[in-house]
Amino acid sequence: MELNHKSLGQGEPLIVLHGLFGTLDNWQTLAKSWAEHYLVYLVDLRNHGRSPHVDGLSYPAMAQDLHDFMELNWIHKAHVLGHSMGGKVAMEFALTYPDMVDKLIVVDIAPRAYAPGHDEIFTALFAIDLNTLESRQAAEAVLEQYIPEWGVRQFLLKNLSRIKEGGFEWKMNLPIIYRDYAQILAPPSEADPFEGPALFIRGEQSRYVRDEDILHIQELFPRSTLQTVPNASHWVHAEQPELLNGMVMEFLEKG
Incomplete structure (x- = not known):
């Protein structure tokens, strides 16, 4: 790799x-x-x-x-x-x-x-429906419901990538990061x-x-x-x- x-x-x-x-x-x-x-x-x-x-x-x-x-x-x-x-x-x-x-x-x-500390971030990220997302502004509006800090929202939104054919995808492998989160805390x-x-x-x-x-x-x-x-x-x-x-x-x- x-x-x-x-x-x-x-x-x-x-x-x-x-x-x-x-x-x-x-x-x-x-x-x-x-x-x-x-x-x-x-x-x-x-x-x-x-x-x-x-x-x-x-x-x-x-x-x-x-x-x-x-x-x-x-x-x-x-x-x-x-x-x-x-x-x-x-x-x-x-x-x-x-x-x-x-x-x-x-x-x-x-x-x-370390103890878990990213529950709100995971909840916010999974709340964004990439299948229907139309803009980065719409994604930030979803994040804002869970994450009050503007800087953290902007940091997370750097992971959002526009697809040539239309729509968006995550640069990161969110399902694996979530599944193996305990390994990151280790x-x-x-x-x-x-x-x-x-x-x-x-x-x-x-x-x-x-x-x-x-x-x-x-x-x-x-x-x-x-x-x-x-x-x-x-x-x-x-x-x-x-x-x-x-x-x-x-x-x-x-x-």
Whole structure:
């Protein structure tokens, strides 16, 4: 399986992985900045964006996808950055294939199981009848009944794609994401610690990475540091892109 991707810039490879319901486009602005120094690969994970729709959505499977992607593109070793679900994929990959990871960056997620928290989003998405949908505005009107946050609605609507013959379809594989949602909430696989440099970044207003997670992070990633982005929730890259950019660049430039 070949993952959909875009590449920008030149230099050492930096692979960027989006979160649940996301696509590679979510990170384009920051990628353009990083591309001044690195060869940046923006990747659509399986069942997301324009990557293949396949049966199954687990972290071992997504780590294997990334391994295959690197081999297909002759990338022997790379810096790997992931946000939320993509952060868990990045952790799984580093723990499973440590020799293929130079530096690891995990944005606003910890290596633990999470409680369900996307029920309203699933309900809203399934409430949109693609067979009768006539416009993006009509889709947003449906979402608005369930999701008050304008930014979240716009984020989700990036998954809506117009069909040439008329009508709309989801870029993401919504039925499989819903069926395997428990796998997304699960922690990365148990493995030997990743001994390479790792940076964990959390939003100050987010509850995804708690102080009590730090010990387990350090057990699995003994050379890790944790930085907190002020005035940011889970969507660190959207709310504080310049601060996040500075933290990432400082970490990558360190010898």
